[in-house]
Amino acid sequence: MEKSNLNSRREFLQKLLTASAVAGLYPYMNTVNGADAVLKKGKMPLRPLGKTGHMVGIYSLGGQATVETPGKEDLAVQIINKAIDLGINYIDTAAAYGRSSATLTKENAMGTSEKNIGQVMKTRRKEVFLASKTHDRTYGGSMRLIEKTLKNLQTDHLDLWQIHNVKKAEITEIDKWFAADGVVKAMEKMRDKKVIRFSGITGH
Secondary structure, three states: OOHHHHHHHHHHHHHHHHHHHHHHHHHHOOOOOOHHHHHHOOOOOEEEOOOOOOEEEOOOEEOOHHHHOOOOHHHHHHHHHHHHHOOOOEEEOOOOOOOOOOOOOHHHHOOHHHHHHHHHHHHHHHHOEEEEEEOOOEHHHHHHHHHHHHHHHOOOOEEEEEEEEEOHHHHHHHHHHOOOOEHHHHHHHHHHOOOEEEEEEEEO
C-alpha cells in the first residue's frame, strides 16, 4: 500500500476516534484538524434515523467499555454528559451490558451500563434518542427485563427496544419469537402501551 494511502487512512481513523472517544476523554486528548472545535460548538452533523422522524448525529454513544465497568461510575457519568454536551443525541445500551471481574460475575455485572446511563437520563432524558435491548427471547423474560431496564435508566419509556445479538444459529428459532410466549409479543405490548416507540434487532 502506498504511503499516502496509509497516511490518509490514519488521519481518517484519528478523526473518527477523536469525534467518538472525545466524549469522555476530551480534556485529556489532543484532537485532530479542528474536529474538537466543531464538536465543542455543538455542530454535530445530523441524518434522518430511518423512518422514525428523529434526526440523529453522525456519532452515537455505545454503553460498553468504561460505561459498563463496575467501579467506574463517576467516569462513566462524565463520559455520558460530555457526549451529550458535544451534540451526541443517540445512546445505545443493553440489559446485558456489564463487565465481569475477578470478584463480580457477568450475571451480577449486567445492568451496570444502564444504571450509569440512568444517572444522566434522570436529568437529560429529553436530549437523546435512547435505545436498549433484551437478550431474552421469551415474552415473560423480556417483560421482566424491560421493567429492570426502565428502572436502571430512570425513565418511563425507551425510544428503541431491540432483540439483542441475533445470531445465524438462531434462524430455526425465529418462529418461536413470534409465538404468544415469544419476545416479539412483549415488544408489541410495550409499543401498544407506549413504553417503547420502536422495536428492532441487532446482530453480529
